[in-house]
Amino acid sequence: MATSTRKRPKLAVWKFSSCDGCQLQLLDLEDHLLDIADAVDIAYFLEATRATARGPYDLSLVEGSITNRHDAERIQKVRRQSKVLVSIGACANSGGIQALKNFADHKDFIRAVYARPDYIDTLATSTGIADHVPVDFELRGCPVDRHQLLEVVSAFLAGRKPNIPRTAVCTECKRRGIACVTVASGTPCLGPVTQAGCGALCPGCGRGCYGCFGPKETPNMANLMAEFASLGRSETGIRDGLRLFNANAAPFREESLRHDD
Amino acid sequence: MDDVSGLLRPADQSALIDALTARGYTVLAPVRQGDALTVAPVTALDQVARGWTADQTAGTYRLRRRDDARRFATTPAALPWKRVLHPPEAHLWTARDTGNGFEMISKPEPPPKQALLGLLPCDLAAIARQDKVFDNGTFADPVYTGRRENALLIAATCAQAGDTCFCAAMETGPDVRSPCDIALTELDDDAGWLVEARSGKGAEILSGLPLAPVPDTAFTQRDAIAEATAAAQIRTLPADTPGLLHRHLDHPHWQAVADRCLSCGNCTNQCPTCFCSNTEDVTSLDGTIAERRRVWDSCFSLDFTYATGRPLRQSTESRYRQWITHKLSTWHDQFGESGCIGCGRCITWCPVGIDITEEAAALAALEDAAEAAHA
Numbered sequence A: 001m002a003t004s005t006r007k008r009p010k011l012a013v014w015k016f017s018s019c020d021g022c023q024l025q026l027l028d029l030e031d032h033l034l035d036i037a038d039a040v041d042i043a044y045f046l047e048a049t050r051a052t053a054r055g056p057y058d059l060s061l062v063e064g065s066i067t068n069r070h071d072a073e074r075i076q077k078v079r080r081q082s083k084v085l086v087s088i089g090a091c092a093n094s095g096g097i098q099a100l101k102n103f104a105d106h107k108d109f110i111r112a113v114y115a116r117p118d119y120i121d122t123l124a125t126s127t128g129i130a131d132h133v134p135v136d137f138e139l140r141g142c143p144v145d146r147h148q149l150l151e152v153v154s155a156f157l158a159g160r161k162p163n164i165p166r167t168a169v170c171t172e173c174k175r176r177g178i179a180c181v182t183v184a185s186g187t188p189c190l191g192p193v194t195q196a197g198c199g200a201l202c203p204g205c206g207r208g209c210y211g212c213f214g215p216k217e218t219p220n221m222a223n224l225m226a227e228f229a230s231l232g233r234s235e236t237g238i239r240d241g242l243r244l245f246n247a248n249a250a251p252f253r254e255e256s257l258r259h260d261d
Numbered sequence B: 001m002d003d004v005s006g007l008l009r010p011a012d013q014s015a016l017i018d019a020l021t022a023r024g025y026t027v028l029a030p031v032r033q034g035d036a037l038t039v040a041p042v043t044a045l046d047q048v049a050r051g052w053t054a055d056q057t058a059g060t061y062r063l064r065r066r067d068d069a070r071r072f073a074t075t076p077a078a079l080p081w082k083r084v085l086h087p088p089e090a091h092l093w094t095a096r097d098t099g100n101g102f103e104m105i106s107k108p109e110p111p112p113k114q115a116l117l118g119l120l121p122c123d124l125a126a127i128a129r130q131d132k133v134f135d136n137g138t139f140a141d142p143v144y145t146g147r148r149e150n151a152l153l154i155a156a157t158c159a160q161a162g163d164t165c166f167c168a169a170m171e172t173g174p175d176v177r178s179p180c181d182i183a184l185t186e187l188d189d190d191a192g193w194l195v196e197a198r199s200g201k202g203a204e205i206l207s208g209l210p211l212a213p214v215p216d217t218a219f220t221q222r223d224a225i226a227e228a229t230a231a232a233q234i235r236t237l238p239a240d241t242p243g244l245l246h247r248h249l250d251h252p253h254w255q256a257v258a259d260r261c262l263s264c265g266n267c268t269n270q271c272p273t274c275f276c277s278n279t280e281d282v283t284s285l286d287g288t289i290a291e292r293r294r295v296w297d298s299c300f301s302l303d304f305t306y307a308t309g310r311p312l313r314q315s316t317e318s319r320y321r322q323w324i325t326h327k328l329s330t331w332h333d334q335f336g337e338s339g340c341i342g343c344g345r346c347i348t349w350c351p352v353g354i355d356i357t358e359e360a361a362a363l364a365a366l367e368d369a370a371e372a373a374h375a
């Protein structure tokens, strides 16, 4: 079936609280961008174009977390207008780095940062999209990997399941032939509890994984953290290591609370 | 003329690499990369690690300088040779939509011609196990068999046991026992390499090299090196391990392992005999091109047993039990031998140090204790 004969599905890209890095990954797909524009009707994508078309949309990519009342209402509208909704990136999937406020009093942050705290209207928490509306697929990463993003769009167009494994970063690490940094150098690495997708970027540079892609399927947080402790990482270090881009993802959040005094 | 043998003195050893390169082989050998000895292509002898080895224990690997100049006393390399013949990712085919069907448009790439220099006896035995997996006489896997037929295997008598090694218990080493093309022994005091042809291909290569006569003591020395390496091994498996595992598919001990296991799959990916893979289909954006590729998979991944809407082995205990039972027990039912050749990589490279020999021994001890209580 040639592209021209098929009615092009309408794509929308939405932004909530985020840094725009995931949307930039889409724009960074340089070689494929024209193919995407051929295959789908880019109906709403403010990062790329000011022209917008009305819904409903066949595929919505949602970036960013929900941190204020206005956005909590807006995501309901987005969901109602979207046949398929894919949350992209750590913010949309678990609340992002801004979810650090979930572990403290958000008013303290506001007072510390803003000259006129009374101008700021915000929720006490930053939460992922799935905490507000049903999500059809979570594309992980901080930012997402552009090849995975392309895979999700291609799979959607073909009506098939995307090839996005939920296994550990270790699987990519071993496929790349990297010697495990934990075993060979005693470096704590979140790879065994983190979902693959980055291509084992950090272990490839001799660093431990920071968990950008969030928890993998069946993560054994407790025993990996016991291993971190035996490698010499302090309780605070363990807690803070889990409180990064996916701080509010349930397994990371619960484990970090166990190391909080 | 398989019986060519001789001494390759240090000054002449480059000739081996040159001879392989001249015949169109990419030579792969142990190389130091960062904190580990891995396997990489080399074009000159000085790229091959020299005077290095590694201390390996459960969950740790530490590079160490040797007090001799041996190149192949590395202990099992951090990167298993498996990837050379069974690559982590392989393209299978590409097809194009023709409007009323599809046509295959991929041209299979010719398999690379690779010489594996410095295989240890355990890794050599692992290749023999995989040979049976990838060609059972009825079905042959073209990706593996193509690479295998083009490969030249040069194995070294193992002169250094790691703490995690147990090839002697598995009867795969430390002497070069499994089929190969050339067997090599690094003689003491840097006297040179004793090289022995083990196939016609090996003999053809050796006969073109500047070989010196084999010194009188060389074969005795070769056997003594292997014996010393065997004597240094501290791990083994309990008696009748296949039966033991068969008897305990349900056992509380599996939960105790699962509490520690991260289901990361490193043991399977590092194991030189593990062969499982998954096929992935990808499509182009316009839906006119489809590609199928094969990637390593592991019995520790949930989707590995995905069937009728859900994964069958959901608990980590069932996945760990599957791995150890297949390696040490049901492999015997399938292939008439163990799936483990005793390289110890799964022990060393498990980030939390889970030890296949220790878990088998723990199960045996629990069985003994239960029987004693019963008596």
Ligand code: SF4
Binding pocket: A169, A170, A171, A173, A174, A178, A179, A180, A181, A182, A183, A189, A190, A191, A192, A200, A203, A208, A209, B264, B266, B351
């Ligand atoms: S370096 Fe990290 S990601 Fe790689 S195998 Fe080790 S623990 Fe897993």
Ligand code: SF4
Binding pocket: B267, B270, B271, B272, B273, B274, B327, B339, B340, B341, B342, B343, B344, B345, B346, B347, B356
């Ligand atoms: S099971 Fe472990 S020791 Fe046995 S061959 Fe595999 S990696 Fe080596």
Ligand code: SF4
Binding pocket: B260, B261, B262, B263, B264, B265, B266, B267, B268, B300, B349, B350, B351, B352, B353, B354
């Ligand atoms: S036994 Fe070790 S290496 Fe294997 S899956 Fe479990 S934690 Fe990972």
